[in-house]
Amino acid sequence: MAATTPVTNEDRLRRIAQITDTTLAHLDVPDLLDELLDRVRALLDADTAAVLLLDPSSTYLVATAARGVEEEVRQGVRIPVGRGFAGRIAAERRPVIIDEVDHSNVLNPILREKDVRSLLGVPLVAEGGVMGVLHVGTLTPRRFTMDDADLLQTAADRIALVTRTRLSDLDRAAASALQRSLMPGALPRVTGIEFAARYIPGDAGGLGGDWYDVFSLPSGRLGVVIGDVVGRGLQAAVIMGRLRSALRAFALEEDDPAEVLERLDGNVQHFEENVMATVLYAIFEPSLERVSLSSAGHLPPIIAQPGERSALLNLPIDLPVGVSVGPPRRTTTIDLPDHGLLFLYTDGLVERRGSPLDTGLDALCEVVRAEDAEAVCGGVLHRMIGATPVNDDVAMLVAHRLGTPSVVPLSIVVPAVTRTLSDVRSSVRRWLAAAGASPEDAADILVATGEACSNVVEHAYGPAGGTLVVQMELEGATVVGTVRDNGRWRPARGQERGRGTALIRQCSDDMDVTAGPGGTTVTFRRHLTGSSR
Incomplete structure (x- = not known):
């Protein structure tokens, strides 16, 4: 390390006051912390400086900014709270001094690989809670004093305040953007x-x-x-x-x-x-x-x-x-x-x-x-x-x-399985009541809808299953019902099979069936002779 001119306490106090001056207001958080760490290194005549911030779970310290040990940030160093040098500072909420770095007192291998010999670290405290750790180190042995610790803690308090404010602003902006998107x-x-x-x-x-x-x-x-x-x-x-x-x-x-x-x-x-x-x-x-x-x-x-x-x-x-x-x-x-x-x-x-x-x-x-x-x-x-x-x-x-002059069209998409048919029937019945259908009209339309849906469940799909689409619209006083699938129909089985189409025709004024490779659509119409509308 290059020789330096002794620094008086007055000089140090002046530098502390300058650590978070207004010239830094335009910097984002990473650049802000890098600049602050350069000032801290100069303040304490150190070779390295780093800030580790607590993750959202408050169980790990994450390297966020570093000078002299930039690898900590690039490699995403994470230190468990309570373990190692930085983890101990966060857990105990007090300064820690290490005169000689070795495997027993430092968890982070980068500090040893960079040949950092002595360390001083303090907690970053804001609003009564620990938000991270600030530490400095030297590449030659040094005995940091409690005066050094007090000086670094004063600097850390300023850094914690400006960092918390800046991160809070970012959180608010991110939360606002997220909330607007959701x-x-x-x-x-x-x-x-x-x-x-x-x-x-x-x-x-x-x-x-x-x-x-x-x-x-x-x-x-x-x-x-x-x-x-x-x-x-x-x-x-x-x-x-x-x-x-x-x-x-x-x-x-x-x-x-x-x-x-x-x-x-x-x-x-x-x-x-x-x-x-x-x-x-x-x-x-x-x-x-x-x-x-x-x-x-x-x-x-x-x-x-x-x-x-x-x-x-x-x-x-x-x-x-x-x-x-x-x-x-x-x-x-x-x-x-x-x-x-x-x-x-x-x-x-x-x-x-x-x-x-x-x-x-x-x-x-x-x-x-x-x-x-x-x-x-x-x-x-x-x-x-x-x-x-x-x-x-x-x-x-x-x-x-609202009191609407027309009935809301009904559109239902459900799995083509037997257990869903009762729900479909209930929804159609409620829709018909809103449409003003008489009990006789409603009974016929429910039979037509039920037969068309049952045919889809039985014939349209194999074991893989598929979906059943039911739609109801009111055109004037006429109900237009549509039952659609996208399967390939299997032939009817047994002598009693295949009568569903005949029942649909009996219960409606007209019926149309469109079948093809993309599925089958059954459309029927029934004029509401007893309509209350």
Whole structure:
């Protein structure tokens, strides 16, 4: 090491003050840390300097910046907390001095390969917690003193503060970008119902894990979700993204909201450590007349109907996901009349420090009305937030059922197996009721649909299976039904087989069958002679 001029304490204090001066404001985190380490090396007349930051699990220190031992960063050195030189500093939260480096006191082989002889390290502490380690070393033996340690700790405190601030800014930006990418860009447009939603970040800084979602299901139903992951920042947003994807996957396999949340809970408890979230999941029937809901620790939605005061839905609240095993989850099914409205929200909308939760809930019930969904969102934000800062994030989702002049077309995609036929029949029956079909018309159309579906299950596919598509549309007062597959039909077996087509013809006004290599489509029409429409 080159000879240096002795440095006075006044010089050192001046250099410390310069470690995080405003000239570094334009640098990103890696360049910022490199520049800071150069200044630290000069401050302590050292040959090497390195910063290791805790990973998200807080179990490893990861080499993030290094001068003189750049290989640490290039090779992604990871040191377990509590082991080796750096791990010991993080675990004990105090300076550590090593006069002579050897295998017994240094875990990182790079330090030995670079022939680092002496080391001094201190914890990087910000907001009361250890976020990493700063250490310096020399290529010749040196006895670092406690004055050196105090000096390095002062520098480390400044570095920790500026690094935490810069990383927090990056986390907020990343969390914001992630959250925007995961929130529905445009809510589905479904005949007969309108949706509106809002997300407002809290003033406490950083984004949280609040989210909402609306998606169509193969059965023709609609899935509606609102949830809140405990925590803030990028980690909460990442967890939110995983929960959103998992819930969507389970929703494709389960028709009961309680079962979907039960599976989501199992997923969280198995794969996510120390994660808890409240979630409310609702399924709208194809007719939109009925809604089934289940709540995992989430506040109950508000239901509004024309001419009535809005009220909290009488919905049992089960344990949040991520909590230890509790009683079975429950599903509640309600009727949603024409022009009825469901208002879903997260707790940031109604919770205020120093004010009872019931006060916020009562105020929310006062402002929610069975009217235009966008107007409801605007009115709620004006009344509940206004110019008052809110500490927590706010998410809200409004579902307003409309009095529609036409019936929503029904589209169902299910596995072509016997067990799904009862679900198809139930969905078609509800759709026919919404279409105003008389009991006699509905009975004939259900027979025609059932026979066409049964033929697909029996003849269209082999052991590999396939899908069954059922569609219903109303053209004037005529129901147009379509049953489609993409298989290759097997010949009918037995003397009683093959009569399904005749039954479909008897129950409809006309029928058409189109068959080819890409599958078979059966289309039938039935005029609703007893239509109430």
